[in-house]
Amino acid sequence: MGECATVRLCLPSLADDDPLFSKKMKLLSARNLSSELQLRQGLTKEEVLIGLGRLVQCARILLLDEVEIYFVEGDDSGPFSPRNEIESLNLVLSAIDDSFEGTLGVAVEVLKFLKEATLEMIGKIGAQCTDYVISEESNSTVEELLIKWGKEQGVKTKLRIFHFEGAGRGAVASRDLDVGDIALEIPASLIICEELVYESEMFGILKNLDGISSETMMLLWTMKERHNPDSRFKVYFDTLxxxxxxxxxxxxxxxxxxxGTMLFEELVQAKEHLRHQYDALCPALCADHPNVFQSDMYTWDQFVWACELWYSNSMKIVFSDGKLRTCLVPIAGFLNHSLYPHVTRYGKVDPASDSLRLILSRPCDRGEQCFLSYGSFPSSHLVTFYGFLPRDMHRNPYDVIPLDFEDLVDKEGDQGPGVDGGWSTHMVRGTWLSKSKAPPNYGLPPPLLDHLRSRAVLEAALSIFSPMLEGIGADDIDRDGASWDVKLALDFVDLQRKIISSVVASSSLALQSLGPL
Ligand SMILES: C[S@@+](CC[C@H](N)C(=O)[O-])C[C@H]1O[C@@H](n2cnc3c(N)ncnc32)[C@H](O)[C@@H]1O
Structure with missing residues (x-):
């Protein structure tokens, strides 16, 4: 770029209240990365791209979450996860877009070059993601009616609904969609949230109950409203x-x-918690207010149905009044989850249009399934609350097993692994996700080993995981004839076994490398 004029790009600086502030600052300074990029005149294209690469590295660190940062290895500059990569490149893209304003002449060409290069990087994300096969276009009247109803009330969509093998319904781009395009726009007035309870007759009763949350009120409202033939949301309930x-x-x-897995305990506890909640609420409401809470609508099974609906379909959304509400969003609820999402941030109502906009953070070609990210969840959470494991489950960077071995180490008079590295929790994940399986870490997370007593930590990890590996899952279950829940449980067990075996193998190697005491 012979005549490159000065171009300045600025990423937002790291917020003081970022809980990972000091860890991120440490990484940035160790790598000598800055959130500002100045490109002076006369740089070559290669030099401009090197500058862009450094800015992307900085963005990646700024946007690391607590799991991702725990697994950052040595001087690995990323990518760290698909989520982190999509968001980092979009952050850089918006810095480039901001710089266009007031820029003239050759500098505009440089910005265009930077934008193209960033979009090219974004376009490569997701190339390895495993496709879901369409089993049929949804021509069922319920979904069509919902879309028609939505459009009449201001919904704008560039998506069509299809059925996918093993994933139920999903949304497919009806045309090529680029970064920044709005795939779906839902007016805030169509979003189901707590205000509906406040307007209903049951609120007069519920508001007198001590400590009842708006989420619980919404559960009770949903259990009744789904049977209401005159509900404003009848077409939505019909699609469920x-x-x-x-x-x-x-x-x-x-x-x-x-x-033998932790999920077993988690599920038993979650079920018990719901049972307590149900017992404490529903029988009394039905007995005391039979005209409002009809007992046939408030059975245990219907309560579990409503919980599952809210766990698997709700979104947390900030409205124009600044309040965060847990909501059901008709039509947006058809979008499935992926580790390589097209839409990453959809948690805020756009104040100008008073609508929820699903904006693309990476392109989605016509005919391709358009995915959301439900969040950075381990497989146990996805199974418990959503009932699936993604096709790419082996690549899930958030599929971690927390390590609670402070007891084990502390008892021996050690100061414990949580203290010296500044990490309050330790965790492991499949070591195949590591970029360096070589000594000294053998694919284990650096913070786990990066302190004085790594021998004690490795021994503790082995003492937890080796017995777990032996006790995990029954081998004698016939997968072919099994029901959906047994199949899902077996898939989960296989994945856990794989993760734990990899950790046991790496810990043993790392321990051997330390040699005898
Ligand atoms: C918000 S809904 C999405 C629409 C849903 N597929 C349907 O048919 O109504 C969430 C549910 O979709 C399914 N799902 C979402 N993402 C999935 C994926 N990647 N693979 C398999 N099932 C998925 C799960 O059953 C999950 O509980």
């Missing part, structure tokens, strides 16, 4: 399945298949 298949509906055989 009569039964959800999440971990909360696992039968005894699926639970038996999970024995």
């Amino acid at each position: 399945p009569t039964e959800f298949r999440t971990g909360l509906s696992f039968g005894i055989h699926a639970l038996a298949a999970l024995e």
Whole structure:
């Protein structure tokens, strides 16, 4: 770029209240990265690209979350995860877009070059993501009616609904969509949230109950409203399945298949918690106010249905009044989750249009399934609350197993691993996700080993995981004839076993490398 004029790009600086502030600052300074890029005149294209690369590295660090930062290895400059990469490149893109304003002449060409290069990087994300196969276009009247109803009330969509093998319904781009395009726009007035309870007759009763949360009120409202033939949201309720298949509906055989895993305990506890909640609320409401809470609508099964609906379909959204509400969003609820999402941030109502806009953070070609990110969840959370494991489950960077071995180490008079590295929690994940499986870490996370007593930590990890590996899952279950919940449980067990075996193998190697005491 012979005549490159000065161009200045600025990423937002790291917020003081970022809980990972000091760790991120440490990484930035160790790598000598700045959130500002100045390109002076006369640089070559290669030099401009090097500058862009450094800015992307900085953005990656700024946007690391607590799991990602824990697994950052040595001087690895990323990418760290698909989520982190998509958001980092979009951050850089908006810095480039901001710089166009007031820029003239050759500098505009440089910015265009930078923008193209960034879009090219974004375009490469997701190339390895595993496709879901369309089983049929949804020509069922319920989904069509919902879209028609939505459009009449201001919904704008560039998506069509299809059925996918193993994922239910999903949304497909009806034309090529680029970064920044709005795939779906839902007026705030169509979003189902707590205000509807406040307007309903049941609120007069619920507001007198001590400590009842708006989420619980919404559960109770949904249980009744789904049967209301005059509901404003009838077309939406008609699209909902009569039964959800999440971990909360696992039968005894699926639970038996999970024995020895942490998910077994989690599911049993989650179910018990819901049972307590149900027992404390529904029978009394039905007995005291039978005209409002009809007992046939407030059975245990219907309560679990409503919980599963809210866990698997709700979104947390900030409205124009600044308040965060947990909501059900008709039509947006058809979008499935991916580790390589097209839409990453959809948590805020756009104040100008008073609508929820699903804006693309990476392109989605016509005919391609358009995915959201539901969040950075481990597979146990996805099974419990959503009832699936993604096709790319082996690549899930958030599929971590927390390590609670302070007890084990502390008892021996050690100061414990949480203290010296400034890490309050330790965790492991499949070591195949590591970029350096070589000594000294053998694919284990650096903070786990990066302190004085790594021998004690490795021994503690082995003492936790080796017995777990032996006790995990029953081998004698016939997968072919199994029901949906047993199959899902077995897939989960296989994945856990793989993760734990990899950690045991790496810990043993790392321990051997330390040699005898
Ligand atoms: C918000 S809904 C999405 C629409 C849903 N597929 C349907 O047919 O209504 C969330 C549910 O979709 C399914 N799902 C989402 N993402 C998935 C994925 N990547 N693979 C398999 N199932 C998925 C799970 O059953 C999950 O509980």
